[in-house]
Amino acid sequence: MLKYLSYSIVVVWLLMAFAGFFIGDHANEVVLSQFLSPPSEQAFLSTAILGTDELGRPVLERLILGAQTSLFVALGVVFFSAIIGTTIGVYSGYVGGLTDKIITKVIDVFLAFPGLLLAIALAAILGPGIENVVFALVVVGWVGYARLARAQTLSLRNREHILAARSLGVSTPLMLYRHVLPLILAPLGVEATFGIAGAVISEAGLSFLGLGVQPPDASWGSMIKEGTRYLLMAPHLVLAPGIALMLVVLAVNLIGDQWRDHLDVRSKKSRP
């Protein structure tokens, strides 16, 4: 039941992001006569069903554009950090020696640094904008994949099939891609799922602080920020993006939990 619910929330998220392509500039159109109108059933079947914001823009359309932003950032961040982190981690774990020692030290330093703070610092220095948000979150995010991939590779490197391939003279890149990577994809997939939830929250957080997506572009984080100024008059401005954000994060986390339990035999056994 919970499983289907979480998958449906993610599907709705994807559909909203897709619908964003058809809205275009209409969502940014200022209609001052409509400003801060509350959600109403009279507006049923129109985009004003969730009310309008301080510039008279329909909240539903802003929400859809925000879904697009969060999906774009989440996919970008997870894609790049997973590729970069996995490559570094697998290589480090497989090669070992001094290279591994140096890379482990670098990973430790990154882990010793509060992630959100580093992202804030980077976003502040690079300036606002969606690409810079993705960049900042990748700089913070690759470490998790690198650590996981390295640990997994270490446990594999002396397996028979690796030794066999090595004695046949398989080159290192091919070895990692063909013989190591397929065996560690599952835990990395789980990490990536949680990574999506983390990136959605981080993007919204940076946009909330004014360091992410800039107006008139919409982000759930900046919608919450703008809405807090009208909290008493128009709580729907904060409620709508907040609930959307929470549902997406909750659903993605639940899916991640399910996958982890599915893969982890130990947690299945210890579960009462």
Next chain:
Amino acid sequence: MIAYFFRLLGSVLFVSWTVGTLVFFLIHLVPGDPVAVMLGDWASPTDETALREQLGLHLPITTQYWHYITGIFQLDLGQSLFFHQPVSELIAERFPMTLQLAFMALIIASLIAFPLGLWAALRAGKWPDHLSMSVSLIGVSIPNFWLGPMLILFFSLWLAWLPVSGAEQPFSWVLPAVTLGTALAAILARMLRASLLEVLHEDYIRTAQAKGLPSRLVYGKHALLNALLPVVTILGLQLGTLLGGAVITEVVFDWPGLGQLLIESIQRRDYPVVQGCILVISIAYITINGLTELVYAWLDPRIRVAS
């Protein structure tokens, strides 16, 4: 133990130096001229030169780096461009507020997490377990920049029980601390439940039950104390994370701490302050993590031996 302490101190110093260097180069090597960014498009060349000299940006980068690193050890973090006041003074004013907030959040989180985790573990698999774990899942997923405004709406605007923002009134800290502590409470409750479940299957628990100890003693003394060890570690590590999370909470509640100073200084392009705030929060974070490891090693001799 002493050798362990010094090794830890060494690693804290090493990471602090790396963070300092990273922050320095982050600001100096990013494409674009910080002076042009700080002054905007309409600044006159004279102003730009003046600011560049004030910041020491006309010196070679190695000299700047040397000044910066030696400055840190003399607690000299430069001058604020906005306040015309030493950065270290500004930070000394604001830092206690952030620490206070993080500490209150930690206490609130523990007050919520311990009963919740204990209840879930003792009724594992039954409805209290499901209920408290669902609550904690929501707690993990709720972003603090949304929880904050919701709490303000409910407790400050509708019920008018607590102040909306600031830190002047007696109960100003309640809402920010709850906002900051919620996610931690959720994580702690889950950790405690998992840790207790593991301990409850141990032989000594069965022995304690078999010899007829009241369940208050079995759970309160034998189980809880042993389950606490991993939880204490998480608690310490999370205190560091709280310092990072405090940035957003402080902005939501207009709490005059280091995080709010950081974000305001970013908006004012007051780079010396930005640099100082990031450095101080990072070093605090690293130090707290180091102290946690030390406490952990003191509690559990196996770790000292293993390392």
